[in-house]
Amino acid sequence: MKKGQLIVIEGIDGSGKTTQIDLLVKALAEKNIPYEVISFPRYGDNIYADLVTRYLEGEFGSLTEVNPYLLALAFAGDRLLAKPEIEKWLSEGKLVLANRYVSANKAHMGAHLSQDQRAEFISWLEELEYQTNRMPREDLTILLSVDPKIGQQNVAGRLSDLHEENIKHLEEANKIYLELSRKEDNWCVIDCMKDGKMRSVQDIHQELLPILTF
Secondary structure: OOOOEEEEEEOOOOOOHHHHHHHHHHHHHHOOOOEEEEEOOOOOOOHHHHHHHHHHOOOOOOOOOOOHHHHHHHHHHHHHHHHHHHHHHHHOOOEEEEEOOHHHHHHHHHOOOOHHHHHHHHHHHHHHHHHHOOOOOOOEEEEEEOOHHHHHHHOOOOOOOOOOOOHHHHHHHHHHHHHHHHHOOOEEEEEOEEOOEEOOHHHHHHHHHHHHOO
């Protein structure tokens, strides 16, 4: 049986990840392509995701007070518990769509650190996720790139967390995402902006579809 593919949709808060995954699911169903969807963090699912919730709600302090290495363990632990399920789906030849993955840990936890500390952190995180935890590697990561200010506006009105309400954090996370996209071969970037505004959902979807080549 043909091995499945792990496709990751990344981007800061308000970039439209969930919306685009919903549209992709419809396209996959129309073509009878077997698929599964998983979204990280898996809030309410396990003790690690519960720790992430408590962090995002500010229980452990402000963004400048928390230790990104310790928090990264919670995000990674949540993923590790999902590993058997992901591996099963891939072994069955399914296309697995992940809303956030290891790269989200790199971007959002790396945003806590100064520029000269990030390379060491990302190296440590890659060892943790891919070598120690042996998480499946992404076949393709698609970055939905959006102006952080617009992204923040897009999530206005819903319950916000430490990341969403801090524009500096979103800007730094976005910067890391773009740096990763330039360094790693299996990344594709979709610019969700046009003339200073967010492109339409369908416009972005039509650019995304051919990238998957299914």
